Amino acid sequence: MAESTPTTNGQATAAHDSREYAEYLTAQDPLKHLRAEFFIPSKADLARETLPGKDLTPPSHDDESVYLCGNSLGLQPRRVSQRLQQYLSTWATQGVQGHFKALTDSPLPAWLHADDAAAKAMAPIVGAAPAEIAVMETLTANLHFILSAFYRPQKEGRHKIIIESKAFPSDHFAVESQIRHHNLHPSTSMITIDPPTGTSLLPTSHILATIDEHASTTAVLLLPGIQFYTGQLLDIKTITAYxxxxxxxxxxxxxxxxxxxxxxxxxxxxxxxxxxxxxYLNSGPGAIGGMFVHERNSRVTTTTTSSNGATNGEKKETEEKEFHPRLAGWWGSDKKTRFAMTNDFSPIPGAGGFQVSNPSTNDLTTVCASLEVFNLTSIAELRKKSLGLTAYLEDRLLALQKKSGGFKIITPSNPEERGAQLSVQLEEGLLEGVMEELVKGGVIVDERMPDVIRVAPAPIYNNAVDVWRFMDEFEKALGSVREGKVGGGGGGVEKVVTN
Structure with missing residues (x-):
């Protein structure tokens, strides 16, 4: 790659495949300060077999690992430990009073309102009103809550759920179990969309054609915003409207x-x-999930009826709530009457009315601590950086592919059809050895059997130097494994933990 670009001193030049060029890009990054908000594991930490001491000191730049695995588990924000300690101190000193009492020197709300605080912080991330969001349960559990409320199949009418054939297994299991719950069978009520022959991607036109084919008998469409294996970003707006x-x-x-x-x-x-x-929200392994329900699907209306008293004939007024049926629990009921213990369910308008149990305050504290970092920038700015980082990664990968082969990128080349992740499909038999060598080099990416590694530069903490260092280690690993110098062994990380 013969092109050159000024380095930070404005005089020398650096080839695009050089570390100097990566350092130049990193120095120009307007969001580079956000990296300091996170713990970056050191190579020594990754090799540990025991816990570190109490103080987690930042590693030197040379000892930092290359962590490009935010698509699987984001790094820990430094604010998390501080906010958790404030929560633990409240619990230690206030006990049950912490549900209703906010301490004046703590940024944390009373626990009763922690879910509202999380929904408010999440709103700009997903483009919704806070009332349309509930931070609750986990992803698959929330899919079940949604389907239990809105999947109402008719055996002679709409009864099908359309899902992609390569959906993450948990989504597939949720859909299949919901269908069986209604005494239907997946063989007739679950429609799977296979990619067109010769590709692993799902063109929008192909999805719309499947919708057309089953439109009159389909009740629900469930698709991923970004496909976990290929990294393809679907056209959410177009597909939804259609x-x-x-x-x-x-x-x-x-x-x-x-x-x-x-x-x-x-x-x-x-x-x-x-x-x-x-x-990408960096809230910790297995942390609490989120749910969105559009306001038109979660309205609560109150009707008042009058009747004569049974004994004295006086008029008696009765209020009745009308709302979409759902699985209900006490945390979805109006806060003003929640603790009255009257057994009268008065659902909160919006997604909050779909809550069941009181959510983990520990989890909500962690989520909000991470979202504080997002509040230091915007999704638009993060996306702008992400597009640049991913393009830089793609450029380097394509150059290596042209030079030596051994792999191909299966994520769409159009930047508007992907997020931060590029999925790299290796030649048969290379995955285990390449992953082993990457781990030895202090590089963390993840693998998807039988032959894909997923590389995801998260813009909130990754930079161009991370990409350069990954490519340096990847090229060496690929060459060594293909030449038979290394390979086999037990390499690889994160085989079955998350999607």
């Missing part, structure tokens, strides 16, 4: 999209969506 025009309720799994790409769930008129918070 399916809804056919009378289909549209649900999106946003596990790989939230915190990664700009979303406008309200304006795109999405019916409902669910996501996790431990990937």
């Amino acid at each position: 399916a809804q025009a056919k009378g289909i309720f549209v649900v999106w799994d946003l596990a790989h999209a939230v915190g990664n790409v700009p979303l406008q769930l309200h304006d795109w008129n999405v019916d409902a969506a669910a996501w996790c918070t431990y990937k």
